[in-house]
Amino acid sequence: MPALTFAQDVERWGIFEASFQGPATGNPFVDVKFGAKFRFKNRVLDAEGFYDGGGTYKVRLMPDETGEWSYSTYSNVPALNNKTGVVTVRPAAAGNHGPVGVKYTTHFAYADGTPYVPVGTTSYAWTHQGDALEEQTLRTLKTSPFNKMRMCVFPKHYSFNNNEPVYYPFPRDAKGVNDFTQFNPAFFAHLEKRVKELGALGIEADLILFHPYDNWGYSKMPAEVDDRYLHYIVARLAAYRNVWWSMANEYDFMKNKTMADWDRYFRIVQESDPSQHLRGIHNGTVLYDHLKPWVTHVSLQSSDLDKALEYVQKYRKPVVYDECKYEGNIHQRWGNLSAQEMVRRFWLAAVQGAYAGHAETYLDPHDVLWWSKGGVLKGDRPKRIAFLRKLMEEGPAEGLDSQSTYYLGAGQPGKYYLFYFDLNQPADHTFDLAKGSKYKAEWIDPWEMTITPVPGIFEGKFDMKLPAKPYMAVRFRKAE
Numbered sequence: 441m442p443a444l445t446f447a448q449d450v451e452r453w454g455i456f457e458a459s460f461q462g463p464a465t466g467n468p469f470v471d472v473k474f475g476a477k478f479r480f481k482n483r484v485l486d487a488e489g490f491y492d493g494g495g496t497y498k499v500r501l502m503p504d505e506t507g508e509w510s511y512s513t514y515s516n517v518p519a520l521n522n523k524t525g526v527v528t529v530r531p532a533a534a535g536n537h538g539p540v541g542v543k544y545t546t547h548f549a550y551a552d553g554t555p556y557v558p559v560g561t562t563s564y565a566w567t568h569q570g571d572a573l574e575e576q577t578l579r580t581l582k583t584s585p586f587n588k589m590r591m592c593v594f595p596k597h598y599s600f601n602n603n604e605p606v607y608y609p610f611p612r613d614a615k616g617v618n619d620f621t622q623f624n625p626a627f628f629a630h631l632e633k634r635v636k637e638l639g640a641l642g643i644e645a646d647l648i649l650f651h652p653y654d655n656w657g658y659s660k661m662p663a664e665v666d667d668r669y670l671h672y673i674v675a676r677l678a679a680y681r682n683v684w685w686s687m688a689n690e691y692d693f694m695k696n697k698t699m700a701d702w703d704r705y706f707r708i709v710q711e712s713d714p715s716q717h718l719r720g721i722h723n724g725t726v727l728y729d730h731l732k733p734w735v736t737h738v739s740l741q742s743s744d745l746d747k748a749l750e751y752v753q754k755y756r757k758p759v760v761y762d763e764c765k766y767e768g769n770i771h772q773r774w775g776n777l778s779a780q781e782m783v784r785r786f787w788l789a790a791v792q793g794a795y796a797g798h799a800e801t802y803l804d805p806h807d808v809l810w811w812s813k814g815g816v817l818k819g820d821r822p823k824r825i826a827f828l829r830k831l832m833e834e835g836p837a838e839g840l841d842s843q844s845t846y847y848l849g850a851g852q853p854g855k856y857y858l859f860y861f862d863l864n865q866p867a868d869h870t871f872d873l874a875k876g877s878k879y880k881a882e883w884i885d886p887w888e889m890t891i892t893p894v895p896g897i898f899e900g901k902f903d904m905k906l907p908a909k910p911y912m913a914v915r916f917r918k919a920e
Contacts, residue, residue, distance in 0.1 A: 448525070448526075448527055448528070449527065449528040449529070449530060450503060450527060450528075450529055450530070451529070451530050451531065451532050451533050451536060452503060452504065452505065452506050452529055452530070452531055452532040452536070452538070453502055453503070453504060453532055453536055453537075453538040453539065453551060453681045454502070454503070454529075454532075454536070454681075455500055455501075455502060455679040455680065456500065456501045456502075456503055456509075456527050456529075456679070457498055457499070457500045457679070458476065458498065458499050458500075458511070458513075458523075458525060459492075459496055459497070459498050460496070460497045460498075460513070460519070460520055460523060461495050461496060461497075461519070462474070462495060462496075462497045462515075462517055462519050462520045463495065463517060463519070464494065464495035467621055467622060468491040468495075468497075469491050469621065469622045469623055469668070469672075470621055470622075470668075472491060472497070472515065472516065472517050472520070473514075473515055473516045473517075474488075474489035474490075474491075474497050474499070474513065474514070474515040474517070474520050475487055475488040475489045475499060475513065475514055475515075475675075476489065476499045476501075476511045476512065476513045476514065476523075477511060477512055477514065478501050478503070478509055478510070478511045478527075478714070479509065479510050479511065479512075480503070480505055480507065480508075480509045481505075481507075485501065485714040486714060487499050487500065487501045487675070487678070487679075487714045488671055488674070488675040488712055489513070489515075489520075489675060490672055490675040490676050491623075491625075492625050492629075493625040493626075497520055499511075499513065499675075500675070500676070500678070500679035501527075501679055501714060501715075502539070502678070502679040502680070502681055502714075502715045503527060503529040504538070504551065504715070505529065506529050506530060506531055507528075507529060508526055508527070508528055508529075509526065509527040509528075509529060510524065510525070510526050510527070511524065511525055511526075511527065512524045532552070535642075536681075537550030537551065537552045537554045538550050538551025538552050538681055539551050539681040539682070539683075539715060539717060540556045540558075540644055540682075540684070540718060541716075541718065541736075542718070542736055542737065542757065542758060543555070543556075543839075544838045544839050545756055545757070546752050546756065546757060546758050546759070546793055546839065546841070547758055547838070547839030548737075548758055548839075549837075551681075553837075555833065555837050555839070556587075557587075557795070557829055557832045557833050558587065558588050558644070558758075558760060558795045558797075559585055559586055559587055559588065559786075559795075559798075559825060559826075559828075559829045560586060560587070560588030560589065560590060560644075560646065560760070560762060560795075560797040560798065561584070561586040561588070561589060561590070561797065561798045561799055561800075561810075562589070562590040562591075562762070562763065562766075562797060562798070562799035562811055563577060563589060563590075563591060563799070563810055563811060563812070563813070563814040564590070564591060564592045564596050564601070564648070564651075564689070564811065564812055565591075565592055565595060565596040565601050565605075565812055565813060566589075566591060566634075566813060566814035567591060567630065567631055567634045568595040568596070568603075568605035568606065568607075569603070569606075569813050569814065570606050573808065573813060573814060573815060574634065574814065576814070576815055576816065577814030577815060578634075578637055578638075578641070580814070580815070580816050580817055581638070581641055581643060582641055584817065584822055584826075585822055585823070585825050585826030585829050586643065586798070586822075586825075587642055587643055587644060587829075588643060588644040588646055588684075588797070589638055589643050589644070589645055589646060590646045590648060590686065590689075590762055590797065590799075591645060591646065591647060591648065592648045592651055592689065593609070593631065593647055593648060593649055593673065594609060594650070594651065594654065594656075594658045594659075595608075595655075595656065595658075596651065596653045596654075596812070597653055597654060597655035597656075598653040598812065599770075599772070600770075600801075600807045600809045600812050600813075601807070601809075601812040601813060606630070607624065607626055607627035607630050608624055608627060608656070609623060609624055609627045609628070609658065609669075610622060610623060610624055611624055616656070618656070618657050620661055620662070620665040623669075623672055628672075628673070628676050631677075632676060632677065632680070635647075635677060635680050635682065635683065636680065638682060639680060639681065639682035643682065644682045644683075644684055645680070645682050645683055645684065646684040646686050646720075646762075647673075647677070647683060647684065647685060647686060648686045648688065648689045648722070649670065649673070649685065649686065649687055649688065649705070649709075650666075650687065650688040650689075650691070650694065650697075650705075651688060651689040651690065651694075652689075652690060652693040652694045653689075659694055659696070660696050663701070666701070666705070667704070667708060670705060670708045670709055670712070671708065671712055674708075674709055674712040674713050675712070678712075678713045678714060678715050678717065679715070681715075683717050684717055684718040684719075684720070685709050685713070685717055685718065685719045685720070686719075686720050686721060686722055686739060687702060687705050687706060687709070687719070687720070687721040688702070688721055688722060689722045690722060690723065690724035690741065691721050691722065691723060691724070691728065692723055692724045692725060692726040692728075693724045702721065702728065703732070703734075706719060706721075706732070706734040706735070707734060709734075710734045718736045718737055719734060719735060719736050719737075720735060720736065720737050720738065720739035720760075721735070721739060722739045722740075722741055722762055722763065723739075723740065723741050724741065727740075730755045730757060731754075731755060735757070736757065736758075737757050737758040737759070737760060738751060738755050738757055738758065738759040738760065739760055739762045740759065740760065740761050740762060740763070740764075741762065741763040741764075742761060742763075742764060743764050743765045743785070745761065745764065745785050745788035745789055745792075745796075746788075748761070748788065748789050748792035748793070748794040749792040749793065749794075749842050751794065752792065752793045752794055752842065758794075758795070759789075759793075759794040759795065760794070760795045760796075760797060761785070761789050761794065761795065761796045761797060762797040763797060763799070764785045764789075764796055764797065765777050765785075766782075766798075766799045766800060766801045766811055767779050767781075767782040767798070767799075767800050767801070767802075767819045767821060768800055768801030768802045768803075768809070768811075768819075769801070769802055769803055770801045770802075770803060770809075772801075775801035775811070776801070779819050779820035779821040779824075780887060780911075782798060782819075782821050782825075783821050783824045783825065783828075783886055783887060784862070784886075784911060786798070786825055786828055787828060787860050787886055787911075787913070788848065788860070788862075790828060790832060790840060790850065790858070790860075791840070791842075791848040791849055791850045791858055791859065791860040791913075792842050792848065792850060793839070793840055793841045793842045793850050798821070798825060799811035800817055800818065800819050802818045802819065823889070824886060824887060824889060827886070827889040828886065831858065831884070831915070832858075835851065835852075835856050835858065836851065836852040836855050836856045838852050839852075840852075840856075840858060843857060847859065847861075847869075848860045848861070848862065851916075853873075853874035854873075854874040854876060854877045854918065855877075855917075855918050856915075856916070856917055856918070857871075857873060857879075857914075857915065857916040858913060858914075858915050859871075859913060859914045859915075859916075860886075860911075860912075860913045861906065861910070861911070861912050861913070861914075862910065862911065863910045863911070864910075865906060865909070865910050865911075865912060866906065867905065867906065867908070868903050868904060868905045868906060869903070869904055869906055870901065870902070870903050870904075871898070871901070871902055871903075871904060871914075871916075872900070872901040873898070873899065873900065873901075873916060875899070875900050877899065877918050877919075878897050878898070878899045878918070878919045879897070879898045879899065879916040879917060879918055879919055880893070880894075880897065880898075880916070880917055880918075880919045881893075881894035881896070881898055881904070881914060881915070881916050882894060882914070882915045882917075883906075883907055883912060883913075883914060884912065884913035884914065884915055885909070885911075885912060885913075886911060886912075886913060887911065891915075894914075897919055898916065
């Protein structure tokens, strides 16, 4: 019987890490196989380990139940094989709700059941800009309404973003040739640091694993390197409760990869992740088949918000318009929405039972655009998006489901309704709410962020005169 080597306690949905010393010669990234099997009652979770440089090997787990867990390592290296330990998992601390997952078919919630309304933003390369700008980005996020950040693992080369990163994921020689047989632990440690800091702010890190905007060779790596990279990053980051996996940004623009490759990537991540974090993929012009079983939610690049309900009904999974174009003033067609239009798109998604995402592309003399590098937000809509988020969070725990195919309204019958009237708002409207309940009504101005109570109690089918103003909403809540 192997001797007990480790004992530790950790909170539920916290990070347990065991570290061991092993061989530093040869190529440990390729030559050494290492991991651990964690046991809790009748469950067994297999967590792959990783080499962190300097002869150090680590294995991590996010335990999801309180009580005593045990583990035993496995390896093709005797010094790392059959090491055992126990982990005492105590209740989660205040504010720790666990990872986000799918709830009520088309919505999200934290593992403890607390509803999660995704109000995301995008800053693709913010972790590749150096400490000063990255810390400014974190300060901006601290006072923003955003609770999800779309971000690339690899550095990005694109308009307004042509600088070299501080860290590279693979060792490089003087000519910039990558050694794809090894990883650079400092790169991944830096990424982990930023993911952890986002978690402390209550922000989910939606990690984009591949993308086409590349100047370093990462978009055209051999298949075995792609696979080894996926195993490595899952081993390092799956224990962080605020991680989501996005297979790619604009996957269909990476012409050297086939649909079979993308299916394989999904399966590798699904099979390697003991915590089963959310998994999605972002499109350019061709939608991935989100009905495939390894896809947990629909991530869209589309400005056609009229199809939100169609997508919700087709896929029966949460639908997130992660990119519905950006607020800004650059000349590219995808980066010059007005603040009013960005807010409108958030509302159009919400009242069809879906969700929208944001980014900002205002010109800057130093090319520090939020969408690419982070920094500060310059637009007018964050507080208005915060207003909508609050309204959604005040809604039913089951989420907002579409309540009509004829006009834009969502909620839960008999409990809560939120209707949105676009540009062609009628002077009056006939509502038909679930019978058996009485409701109080409020007029809502999404831009001015005002809520005006409507006199009276309403029930069943009735007509209501509406304010003579476009882009207004009406909320009905069950009267006490």
